[in-house]
Amino acid sequence: MFIELPMKSLLISKIVRTNREELYDVFSKKNRIYTFLNPVSYLIALENKSLFEQFDGIFADGSLLVSAIRLVYGKRVTRRSFDMTSLAPELLNYLMENRKTLYIVASGQEQVECAVRIFQEQYPKLRIAGLRNGYFSSDAEMDMEASHIVELNPDFLIVGMGALMQEKFLLKVKKMGYQGVGFTCGGFIHQTAMNRMRYYPDWVDKMNLRFVYRMYKEKHTRTRYLQAAFLFPTRFIGERIFG
Template identity: 40%
Template sequence: MIRLELIGQYSPALLDANMAFSFINFASIGSFFQQPPHAIAYFCDGMLMSSFMSRVTGRAIDRVSFDFTSIADPVFSDAEKLGKRVYLVGATQAELELFVQKLHARYPRLAIAGYHNGYFDAAQAAAIYADISLGHADILIVGLGAGLQERFVLNALDAGFSGVAFTCGAFIRQEALATNTYYPEVINRLHLRAFYRMYREPHTIERYLLDYPSNFLRLAALILQRKVAINITAP
């Protein structure tokens, strides 16, 4: 039995949790099927997934993504307001430094506990976990791609990180290289984010056209066969 812990809506109260949150859509759920991680709660990343889960469970489940069209701004704004320290992991060193500069410009009082690029081996990972603790980070944001980022945040918690962790996929890289924000306002308003990303990043076309339908069918079959148990947790 595969157990999927879903969070129906984002709440600022989650910033005080000592746990890991990730985001699931019909592409990333492929890695979830391969090795379902324990102790991670998921938001529905994308309107297709949130609509599907709302219909399947009979509960209203929001579309929640870690980007500036969704919860990234509330997380950084509340962190700045509450004095919470943020640690970032992901992207190349140059992209990460550009992103940190953008964060400082947008949230001048945000405390950055530290950051590390997304290219490291197991020995270096241990040093990053130690740096997260030494920096007294309250919020850990990790963008390493589906599967890797979930393992990283769980290992960080096991290594003593006592704050809240969010995975963020390609968010750091996307925002670092964007002129303003990655998704233009009109694209976000018209809910054309998937099409815009296929235009900006052609390598994602296969993900949307092949992985989405195949994983949709697989998930639907598992639910019908009662091989997936979905638990919705209130924030």
């Protein structure tokens, strides 16, 4: 029987609070930024709590983290990932139906341009305010891009630059005065450019084998997923006990 203990983890507390929000409220409230945690990025977040705690919301990305929160904390949360099996189509539909603008900073230039063409085929009324790759040659270039986004002030901003770097950039944009809604998106743009809109086959999605499929498709993910398999359970339970 699960014994309820005080929730010491600020990261999990924020996931639980964010989970209570309806997506319409997430999309309609301005001057807010959101990110996502899976077992891999959770380990990174533990070492950078002060950064992640500055986000207005954190979503549980992946069935493994959802199950861990239920088993260890006794809290039920919904999986919300920035991909086409979860939050991404909800956002794209909202953007199109409400004539909102979107700015994208992610992946390589060829990939982000390809992804935008695919989005506009599927969502012909989607308004793209601007785009660029997620690679910066210097902090000064990153500051210039952040300033440009703030000046343009698109309704929504998605950033896919890898865990930690994307959070730092999105937080920088907000601190410089961005008034819209921002999300990190991980590898979403890269995946869209690779496999058009449906990165995961239906059977993979139904069986909750997304991380296994990604390990198969993207060799660079294998090391960090295997690392998380060994480290995540210990660190997650430790955080529950010691905070």
